[in-house]
Amino acid sequence: xxxxxxxxxxxxxxxxxxxxxxxxxxxxxxxxxxxxxxxxxxxxxxxxxxxxxxxxxxxxxxxxxxxxxxxxxxxxxxxxxxxxxxxxxxxxxxxxxxxxxxxxxxxxxxxxxxxxxxxxxxxxxxxxxxxxxxxxxxxxxxxxxxxxxxxxxxxxxxxxxxxxxxxxxxxxxxxxxxxxxxx
Numbered sequence: 001x002x003x004x005x006x007x008x009x010x011x012x013x014x015x016x017x018x019x020x021x022x023x024x025x026x027x028x029x030x031x032x033x034x035x036x037x038x039x040x041x042x043x044x045x046x047x048x049x050x051x052x053x054x055x056x057x058x059x060x061x062x063x064x065x066x067x068x069x070x071x072x073x074x075x076x077x078x079x080x081x082x083x084x085x086x087x088x089x090x091x092x093x094x095x096x097x098x099x100x101x102x103x104x105x106x107x108x109x110x111x112x113x114x115x116x117x118x119x120x121x122x123x124x125x126x127x128x129x130x131x132x133x134x135x136x137x138x139x140x141x142x143x144x145x146x147x148x149x150x151x152x153x154x155x156x157x158x159x160x161x162x163x164x165x166x167x168x169x170x171x172x173x174x175x176x177x178x179x180x181x182x183x
Contacts (some may be wrong), residue, residue: 058100147178
């Protein structure tokens with residue numbers, strides 16, 4: 001299906017997570033589609049390994065599982081998106097095209113479920129912002145963090161990622177929600 005797209009070049013396929021990690025290092029793709037369930041390790045474990053070796057590679061979870069827990073795990077691991085296999089071809093291709101430029105796509109219902117899960121503590125209330133961390137973020141960076149969570153921001157991302165101690169822009173957006181800095 002993807003090989004028929006003129007601007008998408010399929011450079012490899014893997015049948016296991018370990019093979020995907022090896023091929024990612026060998027073929028150095030810009031974008032990887034990864035399933036959550038793999039025969040030898042989870043997709044999120046493979047995402048962590050690939051992102052450690054190749055941080056610039058965008059990884060989109062493409063799976064049949066529509067669980068908010070899987071979404072959270074995938075985004076924490078460094079995935080750039082999370083789509084289910086019933087996603088229309090047009091959206092899949094759009095996600096692949098936008099991922100290298102920082103585009104983050106998660107089906108809205110799944111994203112809302114994941115955010116709701118992150119906002120809950122054992123008492124079901126929002127976590128308070130981490131004082132010293134929140135004080136280090138400038139008003140402009142907070143505005144960018146809000147835009148980042150909505151998938152719009154491209155500038156100032158590096159500064160936010162560093163200040164939040166995040167692994168990438170997706171992780172920064174999740175941390176922003178978790179810390180109560182954004183909704």
